[in-house]
Amino acid sequence: MLIVQKFGGSSVANAEKIRRVAGIIADTYCEGHDVVVILSAQGDTTDDLLAKAAEINPDASKRELDVLLTTGEQISVALMAMALEKMGLPAVSLTGWQVGVHTDSDYGNARIRDIDTERIRRELDRRRIVLVTGFQGINKYDDVTTLGRGGSDTSAVAIAAVLKADKCQIYTDVEGVYTADPRKVPDAVKLDEITYDEMLELASLGAQVLHNRSVMMAQKYSLELEVLSSYVRKPGTLVKEVTKNVERMKISGIAKDNDVVRIAVVGLQDAPGVAFRVFKSLSNANIVVDIILQSFGKNATNDISFTVASSACEAAVAALEAAKESIGYDHINVDPHVSKVSIVGAGMVTSAGIATTMFEALYEANINIKMISTSEIKISVLVAEEDADSAVRAIHSKFFRR
């Protein structure tokens, strides 16, 4: 079998952890498999490099930031090769440009265009363990690029896809995908399987196990992913197209996202085109809006509330203020102390009463719902930030009561 394994930055943060990961890789190799390993930069390396850059130039060009940051993964692959050599195993480290990970030129957030397989194949043919830098590639100018957030996951999935790997294992510091954050919800259950769509919803809701880009790419290439622990040797969670337990387990997970702000535009005219003008001004400023709620205000006016990521709040308010005359409203209200709590499940669409059960759980826990949003496989509610953890626990025990 050809197995692609990816280890994140915390899994290779120091010599001891590198040795532990080398053990996992060695076991896989010694079972007779071909092994390609994708590594992130060690622990805080990326942050340290960014701090160095910020000290010299807080507005450094993205091209040079990428030149700087790509050193992080290069250090990781070299050290891992040394750890494997120490075990007497043949290993070779390769960077993004050596492999030929071709990307566009969007420095800092590049997209992979294609990946050469020749060099990796040649090394595998020589029975070497191939260690590839995650997160990075080169553009058509032969300049280095980075893939942005979740880049190493994306590298791993893309390389597994072009190599037509039999397995793509994403090693993390959790044991798999859980029905809720196990640090917050003691009776959270590890899922054996989850669909791509469910995983996408959970990832976008802040579950932080797999980055969306990598899940979407795996779905596109029908590549089965396994999320498992670098620390505990047991099966993790398979991410795949169809899972066996869709019917049995109606929802597959609960996620919480604190990185959200509610903005209310108060005192809008009750006339056609008002909502359009509100959201047009936001989309013109490239702001992604999440949950939307329209409600009646005083004196025949309307209020429109919506949520955006915290980082977009300032720009959203600025865009609305700039368009105040053309939109016509009384004032803007910003509430940063909110959290989005969501349940996700491919089985939801065929099951009645899921939403009801969720709202019942919140009612019993005396938690006020500020906004609601639903999709085919997701129901999200906005609650006060201070209520978020107890909301997750209440919903979890309602659905996963054993």
Place this chain on the structure above:
Amino acid sequence: MLIVQKFGGSSVANAEKIRRVAGIIADTYCEGHDVVVILSAQGDTTDDLLAKAAEINPDASKRELDVLLTTGEQISVALMAMALEKMGLPAVSLTGWQVGVHTDSDYGNARIRDIDTERIRRELDRRRIVLVTGFQGINKYDDVTTLGRGGSDTSAVAIAAVLKADKCQIYTDVEGVYTADPRKVPDAVKLDEITYDEMLELASLGAQVLHNRSVMMAQKYSLELEVLSSYVRKPGTLVKEVTKNVERMKISGIAKDNDVVRIAVVGLQDAPGVAFRVFKSLSNANIVVDIILQSFGKNATNDISFTVASSACEAAVAALEAAKESIGYDHINVDPHVSKVSIVGAGMVTSAGIATTMFEALYEANINIKMISTSEIKISVLVAEEDADSAVRAIHSKFFRR
């Protein structure tokens, strides 16, 4: 003019120093010149990376060590580009593989074969300041290599040579080449000019201003080098083929080398072929011998003494012991507490009495000479390590008395 500038690791050790160097580069660029800058890794970066490697595998392969170490210069060029961007200047960083510094495959000590000029020329044509990683290249397999000690100087000279640069400036933490180590000899004089040959002798004698490889390469391409300070803005020392002051100043410098061990092979037969067998056994073990002295021992035997670099001592003794039967000697004597003190000068060959003056200085200082070696432009003496500094001062004041 096209000016190549090289800055060592201590000159770019932190943000403040990077800004200072950026100022030097900016001034050169703003005078209207094309500027190519070669940088070493920051301060202790290389040592830190080596420590990381040693923790994981003290016998790491040289290929992987090179992958690891080349990140150091990559960080330097990215940070310098950011510093120049901050000043509003156009800069672009390039690694050894991006430039196309082609080397052989002797990882850790690679030799440059040829250098592509196309990418650098293209960037210069766009009026960009080009920042190139020193110390590194790629071999025919597209694997990264490092050039070994003094590699960044060599990179700078080689790049200046292929670009036919008008100037090649080597910035260091001293103001130029001195007649003696200014930290040890208070009245040491900075030289305006020095020949390649003199510089080579001084470098090999431990003057540590320029590495021999870079001087030899400059000589080969008749490239004039300027050694000057990163901290003080004034002219340094020109290293060139013929200097004006050869006749005036008979010797151009005094150097001390503590990294030397004297080995004596005692009780050799007084027969033909004995010296040959001694040095054959050493050259077979790749040991470079420096000063050689043959003297009469007791009972019609001979003693042969020679010096080697401290690092070669163990191997030299082992080689001699392995060949003890075929050579035929009584015992080996090792004296590590010796220093080599040398005077260098292209004018020496045309001046009588230089050696006499040197020996007179040592006699007056009551310093015992253990061995003597001379060449056309150099006279070296071996003295006790404890006498070395006063030997340098005594010789210096004899020659450079004002």
